[in-house]
Amino acid sequence: MKVDVDMSICLLHGQCVIAAPQVFSFDDDGGLVWVAEVDEAQRADVEAAADACPEQAILLG
């Protein structure tokens, strides 16, 4: 499944990093990075992250 973040509304709260740490993380400069294509095993975590994002900035496809 595809993972994308709308960086025009993301506010870098890091709730996705808490919910799905294998998929989302912060780089050394505090920018958000994520795995763009994840396998089915990670679906539940990624969906939990999209659900929890306060800005609802995570797009799953």
Place this chain on the structure above:
Amino acid sequence: MTQETLAEAPYLDVADPTFSIRSQAVLEAREASWYARTNYGIAVLRYDDVMKLLRHPKLRQGSYRWPELSGVHGGLFARWWGAMLLSQEGETHSRLRRMANPAFSPKLITELRPKFQALANKLIDGFAAKGECDFIAEFTEPYATGVICDLLGLPFETWRELADIAAEMGLALGVTFKQDLATVEAATARLLKYAEDLVALKRANPSDDFVGMLVQANADKSQLSDQELLDMIVLAIFGGIDTTRNQLGLAMATFIEHPEQWALLAEQPDLARAAVEEVMRVRPTVTWVTREATEDFTYNDLPIKAGTTIHLFSQSATSDPAVFPEPGFDITAERKPHFGFGGGAHHCLGHFIARGDMTEALKLLAQRLKNPRFNGEVKWLADSGNTGAITLPIAFDPA
């Protein structure tokens, strides 16, 4: 920056009971400097710095030692305070937050929306014909507590008892915590017992509602222990009532000062969601959040020592004319985000609920209460920390 410049930064006496976060002194300090010195450490005044520091990896949530600093070293409240989500950091915070997320999901709000509407209408029915009410006693307090009753699956009739217990427990946040300790301890025990009974009920009748989701998370006790489950329910009650009560009171007071905006909201109910955001920008109930430095670091050339308390002044930041060139109250304006729900790892977990219930309330209030105006003396909490009206007598024309 050297220590000399630290000494030159403006000073704000935030412990003075008459201190106001909206005072001229704060405006001048914000104009002069990105931070001010205070009785407890520093206060951060400008938008970009509050935004950055809310997410700073070298800062932790700053009120975790509150009971200890108040001279209270044990007991039920102090144990709960130290263990609950807001006081936790790192792995434990992440684990608790992951376990709690499903119960606070935006999906659950869709089902609660009709209940919020019914609750708001019922409360308005109670006073509409009079053309006046105390907006806090007759609307925001029963509404904020009634929402928590809906969330927990409790009948509305329990709201008074729940509000009283939460208020007694809330004495712990005041300067007289130590004197009030017996009351606080008794209230904490009662709230924990409430949580225990709710959990027992859900274990017997599993469901997908708020408590049901938390009970499901508790199936793996290494992820959410029995005690952590109860502590989370207590936090939702404790953290959800006064905040919502105060924020809705601030909304009404703001609209009374801007009657044309209220009329606009009545005409265009779809603006209610934006109205909540705009109210929280100009009049957030949580006027600042507290952080503490976990190690020595430098920010904006200012050396900050481990253990320094940092107040992030949300109120001052989101009225900053550098970022909001037309800072007046306007529910139709496109705005940068406010900090009324905090931000970063501790961003309010209940914000979907709070945004949902306040949106429904404002929508119906604007439809049914025309031309609201002050109708007697408004009593306010201090204009700092967590603020709001204690009594708010209003008159209006029933629609």
